[in-house]
Amino acid sequence: MPIHEVKHPLIQHKIGLMRRADISTKNFRELAQELGTLLTYEATKDMTLKKQEIDGWAGPVTVEQIQGKKVTIVPILRAGIGMLDGVLALLPAARVSVVGQIRNEETLEATTYMEKLVGELDQRMALIIDPMLATGGSIISTINLLKKAGSTDIRALILVAAPEGVKRVLAAHPDVSIYTASIDDGLNEKGYILPGLGDAGDKIFGTKQKDV
Ligand SMILES: O=P(O)(O)OC[C@H]1O[C@H](OP(=O)(O)OP(=O)(O)O)[C@H](O)[C@@H]1O
Numbered sequence: 177m178p179i180h181e182v183k184h185p186l187i188q189h190k191i192g193l194m195r196r197a198d199i200s201t202k203n204f205r206e207l208a209q210e211l212g213t214l215l216t217y218e219a220t221k222d223m224t225l226k227k228q229e230i231d232g233w234a235g236p237v238t239v240e241q242i243q244g245k246k247v248t249i250v251p252i253l254r255a256g257i258g259m260l261d262g263v264l265a266l267l268p269a270a271r272v273s274v275v276g277q278i279r280n281e282e283t284l285e286a287t288t289y290m291e292k293l294v295g296e297l298d299q300r301m302a303l304i305i306d307p308m309l310a311t312g313g314s315i316i317s318t319i320n321l322l323k324k325a326g327s328t329d330i331r332a333l334i335l336v337a338a339p340e341g342v343k344r345v346l347a348a349h350p351d352v353s354i355y356t357a358s359i360d361d362g363l364n365e366k367g368y369i370l371p372g373l374g375d376a377g378d379k380i381f382g383t384k385q386k387d388v
């Protein structure tokens with residue numbers, strides 16, 4: 177199934193805490209990283225294991241190790257950076273491909289302003305990270321450029337998604353899996369998710385909070 181709303185109690189508890197209007201920058205950041213870790217756990221559960229014999233403390237022992245597949249984490253600037261350390265906590269050897277997308281707040285169209293991808297994308301699982309999926313424009317643009325560069329296994333870790341955006345992404349890219357803590361009610365007239373989190377980038381970086 178391409179859309180996974182992960183109902184684990186830890187995930188639901190933490191996303192609930194993030195919705196508080198009076199949350200501090202520190203707490204918002206910490207929770208974004210923790211949810212990044214938890215969503216990574218969920219999104220990687222189909223990784224293939226291979227049996228391997230190693231020298232254990234009491235002699236040879238057969239263990240299982242993840243086979244082959246390399247990973248690239250793809251934070252969408254800026255807000256995706258707020259989940260990066262949380263994802264790296266479970267995938268410390270992953271390469272990082274940075275993509276900058278900025279949404280025009282009038283037209284809601286996304287523009288790519290940075291693209292620094294790692295090599296061998298055809299051999300890697302790509303884990304896009306962004307706290308918010310609203311209209312879907314930013315993530316569709318990111319998936320387009322990853323596919324153009326060779327990616328075939330693309331997953332997205334999103335804290336809060338709008339149903340309109342999820343529908344648009346899956347119509348354009350039915351092969352991409354989305355893991356999210358919540359599919360919310362929908363978008364307001366300014367393209368913000370309700371009940372949502374507000375402006376995630378502003379909350380993570382401490383820049384001015386817009387009236388959304
Ligand atoms: O699904 P969409 O309608 O494209 O909207 C979602 C995007 O908007 C936000 O980024 P923003 O453009 O505000 O940039 P920022 O991360 O620098 O704050 C958010 O982090 C997503 O990238």
Ligand SMILES: O=c1cc[nH]c(=O)[nH]1
Nearest residue numbers: 310368369374375376
């Ligand atoms: O609700 C939203 C929509 C786009 N970007 C955000 O940070 N929040």
Ligand SMILES: [Mg+2]
Nearest residue numbers: 375376377378
């Ligand atoms: Mg923003």
